[in-house]
Amino acid sequence: xxxxxxxxxxxxxxxxxxxxxxxxxxxxxxxxxxxxxxxxxxxxxxxxxxxxxxxxxxxxxxxxxxxxxxxxxxxxxxxxxxxxxxxxxxxxxxxxxxxxxxxxxxxxxxxxxxxxxxxxxxxxxxxxxxxxxxxxxxxxxxxxxxxxxxxxxxxxxxxxxx
Numbered sequence: 001x002x003x004x005x006x007x008x009x010x011x012x013x014x015x016x017x018x019x020x021x022x023x024x025x026x027x028x029x030x031x032x033x034x035x036x037x038x039x040x041x042x043x044x045x046x047x048x049x050x051x052x053x054x055x056x057x058x059x060x061x062x063x064x065x066x067x068x069x070x071x072x073x074x075x076x077x078x079x080x081x082x083x084x085x086x087x088x089x090x091x092x093x094x095x096x097x098x099x100x101x102x103x104x105x106x107x108x109x110x111x112x113x114x115x116x117x118x119x120x121x122x123x124x125x126x127x128x129x130x131x132x133x134x135x136x137x138x139x140x141x142x143x144x145x146x147x148x149x150x151x152x153x154x155x156x157x158x159x160x161x162x
Contacts (some may be wrong), residue, residue, distance in 0.1 A: 041118045044092060045132050048075060049109040049125065051084035052096035060104050067104040072152035075113060081096060090115045097152040112152065118142060 006014070052073040059065040074095045078084035086092065094113035101107050111123045120140050 004139055008152065037117065038140060040088065041090075041115060044086065044115075045111055045113050045120050045140075046087070046122060046125070048084055048092065048113055049096050050096075051078045052098050053106055053111065055081065055083050056098040056100070056106065060100075066111070067100055070097060070099050070152075082123070094119075095152045101154040 052071075055073050056065065056071055060067070065071050072095050073119065075084060075092050078096075079086075084092075092113055092115050093104060094111065096113070097110040099108040099110075100105055109124050111120055112118050113123075117135075118140055123140070
């Protein structure tokens with residue numbers, strides 16, 4: 001018997017174990033990256049809502065919109081007016097609807113936004129901020145599952161800022 005090396009069977013067993021470990025580790029890394037990508041998207045949607053809020057406040061001060069109104073801001077309009085500045089290279093499309101009360105205070109945000117991978121349809125700050133539930137409840141979904149409407153719902157009296 002030659003004791004100077006591994007047999008073919010021993011080498012195959014070690015190789016199979018190494019391949020299994022590599023596959024498990026790669027699946028874990030891919031899963032972690034996917035979760036982080038979703039978090040970035042969620043953060044950008046919230047930033048778009050904040051940008052629309054700023055735009056609304058500016059429009060209200062400049063008498064371009066009325067109190068107790070609904071105003072739709074497209075993502076393209078927010079970007080063109082330097083209110084929604086992206087740190088990532090992602091392309092975002094969609095719009096944010098701002099609803100205000102008779103005092104001019106914002107009472108609701110609703111977003112219809114997508115990028116290359118994800119979309120939100122009728123998202124608001126409440127359903128986005130429930131920890132982990134935005135994905136489980138379908139508020140944030142994979143884009144390939146369904147195309148999102150990119151525009152605010154066409155509601156009576158709504159001001160469009162495109």
